[in-house]
Amino acid sequence: MPDPLGFTGAWLDRADQWRADSAALSAALSDPRARCLALDGIDFVPGDGGGLRWEALDPTDDRAAMLLGRDERGVGYFVREPHPAQRIDARSRSVMRLLPLLSAQDLALYGGARSLVDWHARHRFCAACGTPTQLFRAGWGRQCGACRAEHFPRVDPVVIMLAEYEGRVLIGRQPGFPPAVFSALAGFVEPGESLEEAVARELFEEAGIRVADVNYVASQPWPFPSSLMIGCRARALDPALTLDETELEAAIWVDKAEVRAALAGDMDAPFMVPPPLAIARHLLELWAT
Structure with a gap:
């Protein structure tokens, strides 16, 4: 390709090993340096410099923090699961006019976060038995409490x-x-x-x-x-x-x-x-x- 493709080249290590390690994940969540991606529904909130806005993890927010990855210092970056009452319009193109504000790496990171949040919004119930599912693997899966079926994000x-x-x-x-x-x-x-x-x-x-x-x-x-x-x-x-x-x-x-x-x-x-x-x-x- 003559130029990098949009939504490719995210700058975080996905830290797969943290997804199944409850102690490591807990430590990452309690780290005061941990950051959470600010979203307006499913669209990103522009930061002061026009890029993504990263905030401290709010301890009063009872929604699960889903792991996006870690930086070279070992600091975890997260995004909150969608609120159960929140309607997500994943096909809305309203964010398109803001995307040029992002660097190529931030664009890639936002694209992954956007798709992950949308997937959780659409998979609250088990496809096998209809029971409500619960988030696990740091947000990279949902599990049924009744039939124990596991569901994972798909493209x-x-x-x-x-x-x-x-x-x-x-x-x-x-x-x-x-x-x-x-x-x-x-x-x-x-x-x-x-x-x-x-x-x-x-x-x-x-x-x-x-x-x-x-x-x-x-x-x-x-x-x-x-x-x-x-x-x-x-x-x-x-x-x-x-x-x-x-x-x-x-x-x-x-x-x-x-x-x-x-x-x-x-x-x-x-x-x-x-x-x-x-x-x-x-x-x-x-x-x-």
Whole structure:
């Protein structure tokens, strides 16, 4: 990738050994240097310098402190579990305008915390028997008190890809995109298929094209609410398009000159690129070099 991908490169050691060590975790929680990430629901609260706001652990807050990791000094960093009565809208994009305030490392740390808080908000009850679950492993799991089933945070794999045909790549837009913005096509990986099969299926379902030679490029965690974007390329066998209009509003083939113009912000470019945080933009940058 030409530049680091957004939401990657968190600066904390995840300290997995603390998750199952009650004595070490208790010591970390009682350490006066311990810090807690300030959130407004699921969005971060900007600090004085525009980054994340870290606060001392409030002993009056009865919500569990979930471990994000430790720094090089051994100081623990935490985030509180969501309040049971609090409604979490994990797909809200209201925080998007604030994300550029964060450094790359803080952005990665916030993305992980956001996904963790959201997962707990959506998994208060056991999927096996319906009994309320309790947090364990310092926030990296929930356990059922009745059937003892254990549940752990998950991510949803999503393939996002550029199909290429004779020096052009395929990009599309959904109805909810900002005006003129086109992006790489994407879709969730389904049970029982490989990444290569998911790329081929999604491109055929959404755009009606058959592809071969699927290759992995890079991946990116995407905390809206908790996906892993898996960037790929593929070679289209034919450029004729048949769009699934429930998924795509439009799709076009563009060449490198057109992609470079869009990346440069040229007003005469045939489309606008996704924001710098999105892996789709990085895929286009890499392809156009």
